[in-house]
Amino acid sequence: MSGLLLELLYSTANTMLDVLPIITIILVFQLVLLRRPIPRTKRVMLGFVYVIIGLSLFLVGLEKALFPLGELMAKQLTRPEFIYTHAHELDLHVDWKDYYWIYIFAAAIGFSTTIAEPSLIAVAIKAHEVSGGAIGVWGLRVAVALGVAIGISLGSYRIVVGDPLHFYILAGYVVVVIQTFVAPKLIIPLAYDSGGVTTSTVTVPLVAALGLGLAETVPGRNPLVDGFGLIAFASLFPIITVMAYAQLSEWQEHRKGSPKKQEQN
Incomplete structure (x- = not known):
């Protein structure tokens, strides 16, 4: 218990040092450049205290739970005893198809963490409000989550084969x-932003841990060279799936509207 408390205090001290430049910049611009007092000073200061406490707890949680859990799952799913059904097959050559449970797990964890990503929820709600309901909250979240699932699964395959x-x-x-040339213009900026909001607090720790754990257990892989890169897949493929979602929606609208136009003619 004392060790955990010391880690929490150490994390809090580091978080305060990290947040200090942000506070300094805000104070300098507000008090020196704009020369105006900070509105609701007590509320703002209390908010910074919440931020420091929340970040400290989150960082400790990463070290104690998310990082070890991601690496543990990757190691367990790549054990020869798990990959092969029979004990006498342990000396056989491992093919990329034998790691199919890793691909399934990567897709599942990518989808579930993205659906729970707070930054994506915030962007989806704002996009729904600004578009007047044209962009659905759940439609956008599922499209982004599918992109992350496909990307992380493909990234896991890349680590296994070493491409x-x-x-x-x-x-x-x-x-x-x-896709940028053919997708609806309304969705293009949102699609590009969707790739960025996926790499946030919930998704990144588990994805990074999965990549490192997989690179450590697959023969011939270097964790430093092959373990990283999954987050790039998690940022890229949501752009593709969100624009594909918009293109599919537009195609369905045209398909629904075409019989009505023929009747009018």
């Missing part, structure tokens, strides 16, 4: 550029 990361990223952005 160069830039091949996948370049190919993905070629698709993004092509």
